[in-house]
Amino acid sequence: MSDLNWPNPLIEQRADPFILRHNDHYYFIASVPEYDRLEIRRASTLLGLRDATPVVVWRKPDSGPMSELIWAPELHLIDESWMIYFAAAPSRTIKDGLFQHRMFALECRDADPLSGNWLERGQVQTPIDSFALDATAFQHQGKNWYLWAQKDPVIPGNSNLYLAELENPWTLKTPPVMLSRPQYQWECAGFSVNEGPAVIRHGDKLFVSYSASATDENYCMGLLWIDADADPMQAANWSKSARPVFSTHWDHRQYGPGHNCFTVAENGADVLVYHARNYTEIEGDPLWDPNRHTRIKTFRWDQHGMPDFGVPPAEQ
Known part of the structure; x- marks a missing residue:
């Protein structure tokens, strides 16, 4: 099966998908419909993750700060430690x-994250004690960075995007800088949201995609970017797209695409990993609808070095 002909969806009932490629293997982690555990899959191909x-590797306790609604885990390898970042209530x-x-944060120092011992490193503390989620990490300019979504009580809306350097994989080294807040109508449909950031480097730019609006058909992706040699802790150095870069496609019946990440296909092509539903008739809160399925597609870069994600393909 070619990289342009993956099954869509790739993995059913897995929202907030995250795929890490390491040493010729792909690792997959995502929110499960029960929001009660963290599980990892590994395969030698992207298609292999399907089965x-x-x-x-971890189940929520019966009580305490991590006992409910385990959301949006990501798996990273930082300074020879496997890390899982997740949100809980x-x-x-x-x-x-x-x-x-x-x-x-959870840490595993064993070579194999599927069979290794995971240690609870506790809450990742930020200067504001408020609703926070969707952490990701990346290396840039020789430093380790932490990027996440959080509510500032003095700013209207649900969450903004913040960046800080890491002291270690579960401790911030610097005060955060806000990179983006919901400001356009397409970021404020249903709820005013910037969340689910993901990072990719291409050419002389560093890009951050993110998701915006309510988690129904209004959910969509926005984009930030910065020159790769500029100081990422200076908010003025970042640019922001005035329009969504990936959104609902009514003809293809793909609704609310978002909470993406990036990986690389076996043939070297850049791959967008995201979730979306194939219907809009949701009963009750969209949060409890399990059918945000994991989907993947390749994408290209235009002549200006900007990503062109295209549109969500129809199911096959």
Whole structure:
């Protein structure tokens, strides 16, 4: 099966997908519909992830700050440590219009993250104690960086995007800088949201994609970028697209594409990993609808070095 003919969806009922390629293997982690555990799949091909056996590496406790709504895990390898970042809440209670999520980290120092021992490193502390989620990490300019979404009580809306350098994989080294907040109509449909950031380097630019609006058919992707040699901690150095870069395609019946990440196909092509639904008739809160499926597609770069994600392809 060629890289342009992956099954769509690739993996059913896995939202907030994250794929890491390391040493000729692909590792997959995502939110499960029960929001109660962290599981990893491994395969030698992207297609192989579809039928790979999930290995549960952590389950939520019965009580405490990590006991409910385990969301949006990511798997990273930082300074020879495997790290899982995820968000969790102490209960399902909504306070001041938001869930009570904070960000947490697990570390595994063994070679194999599927069979190794995972240690709880606790909450990733930020200067504001507020709703926070969707952490990712990346290396740039010889430093390790942490990028996430968080509510600032003095800014209207649900969440903004923040960046800080890491002291170690679960501790911030610098005060955060806000890179983006919901400002356009397409970022504020249903809810004012910037979340789910993902990082990719191409040419002389560093890009951050992110997701915006409510998690129904309004969900879509935005884009930030910066010159690769510029200081990423200076917000003024970042540019922001005034339009979404990947969004619902009504003819293809692909609704609310987003919460993406990036990987590389076996043939070297850049791959967009994302979730989307194939219907809009959701009963109740979209959060509890399990059918945000993991999907993947290749994408290209235009003559200006900008990503062109195209449109969400129809199911096959």
